[in-house]
Amino acid sequence: MSGFAAVDVIRAKRDGGVLSEAQIDWVVDAYTRGQVADEQMSALAMAILLRGMTGPEIARWTAAMIASGDRLDLSAVNRPTADKHSTGGVGDKITLPLTPLVAACGAAVPQLSGRGLGHTGGTLDKLESIPGWRASLTNDEFIGQLRDVGAVICAAGDRLAPADRKLYALRDVTGTVEAIPLIASSIMSKKIAEGTGALVLDVKVGSGAFMKSVDDARELARTMVDLGTAHGVRTVALLTDMSTPLGRTVGNAVEVTESVEVLAGGGPADVVELTLALAREMLTAAGLPDADPEAALRDGRAMDAWRTMIRAQGGDPDAPAPRANETEQVRAESDGVLSGLDAYRIGIAGWRLGAGRARKEDPVSAAAGVVLHKKPGDPVRAGEVLYELRADDPARIPAAREEAAAAVTISDTWSGGTPLMLERIA
Structure with a gap:
């Protein structure tokens, strides 16, 4: 693909134009290969944030991101496949109980997950609090575990939508994370490339x-x-409340413990x-509407x-949680x-206690976090414990205490x- 200049693509979007399929294909490919500079893609991302994209533009941008790397073939897996993606929240440990639950009901769950950044937790960080558990699998290991166990949670490989990896890091430092076309294409390029049905x-x-308004x-x-449907993936969305933390734990090991309780x-x-x-939505979309996830929890x-x-990825499910x-x-x-x-x-x-990170390369504490003793609607007596703050470094507690105190309203x-x-939306 040639005959384009990055500055012309930037100007077209800056001025409110609609990018052609050829322009989109070229700029995503050229950026992935290093022929379009970071400052040029930054300018284009800002233009997209301010000017938006049409449905066909977003679809083509997503397709170009998928085409930048491999698309996994899960045809060797002998069950229907279904996955879940959350846009991120506080105390959102749902992937941990959900993945094995859906697998226990007959579907295979190819769950490619990420790490936490800022105030939102990361599934891989949580699971890495289990001794021995490893996040990185080869494609063969990934497909083999999916076939044999029916459930896998791991990091996305380097060859899965590499354009997204590069662009995501750029958006993070240029104030363009909020662009809905770029959020949607980032999420969906990875999920479509992983091959789920x-x-x-x-x-x-x-x-x-991340989204403050309905x-x-x-x-x-x-x-x-719409993107998932256009690519042949049966896709449905639930809008769920994140004004209050999910569950009673926020952190890494504490959320694993709560997931095991579920x-x-x-x-x-x-x-x-x-x-x-x-689980019900995933099983229905996978063609298993009669499966009973409630029974699978019970029995x-x-x-x-x-x-x-957990064992398949080297972890010890009986190991005590870090304290x-x-x-x-x-x-x-x-x-x-x-x-x-x-x-x-x-x-x-x-995050201030050490459970999260400010930059992608920062370490996280497995044991740090907040344990909530009360949730909205609970009666409170003076002197009763509202929450616990846990940290490896006592110097982290004062700033966390101040933040948590501002979160609580007693009336x-x-x-x-x-x-909830x-x-x-389907």
Whole structure:
């Protein structure tokens, strides 16, 4: 592909034009190969943020990102495949119980996951708190485990949508992360390239989510569903609330512990509700509408699948969870009802404790995090524990304490919170 200049493509989008298929193919390929410079792609990303893209432009941009690398062939897997993607939140450990649960019901789940950044946690960071567990698998290992176990959670290989890896890092430092066309194409290029037959999207809405408004979340969900459908992937999206953290833990090892509680038939009601809702959507999309995920939690099949999955990647499912060196309990100063628990601030508190990272190369603490003793709607007595702060380094606790304190509202009454399930888009 030749005959184009990056500056002409930038100008076309800057001035509100529609990029041609040939322009899109060329600029994505040339950027991946290093022929378009970072500063030029930065300018184009900003133009896309400000000017937007049409549906056909987004579809072609996504196709070009997929074409930049390999597309996995899962035809050797002898069951229907279904995957889930969450746009990220606080306490969002759903992938951990969901993947083995869906596998226990007869589908295969090729879950390529990422690491946390800022206030949102990363699935790989959580699982790496299990001794021996490894995130990196070769394509052959990935497909073999999918065939033999039915469940795999791992990092995406270098050859899967490499254009996205390069562009994602650039967006992160140029103020263009929020561009819906670029979010949608980033997520969907990886999910389509991994070869899944069905995909369920969990699009979070609220203070702890990337999308703060239902309208923005709906636009992103609709864009991604259309992209998946156009590429032959049965795709559905659920809009779910992220104004309050999911479950009662925010961190790495603490979220693994809570996920295991769910797999054992217990766990917080909101985590169980969302896990089951997504499982039903995945199983239906995979052509298994009669499967009963609730029964698989109850009878131990989901737990068996979890243990097999963890062992297959070198982990010890019986290893004790890492413990933090410092724990501080924060108690209520007055009676009332917990009427607010801001997800974003709790996420920042967890990050300050060491559970998250500011840059991709930063290490994270397996044991750090926040354990919530009260959730919105719970009655509170003066002196009762509201939450625990856990850290390896005691110097991290004061800043986290300040952030968490600002997240909590105790009132005389509570009018009820936002429902967990907001909308379904197919």
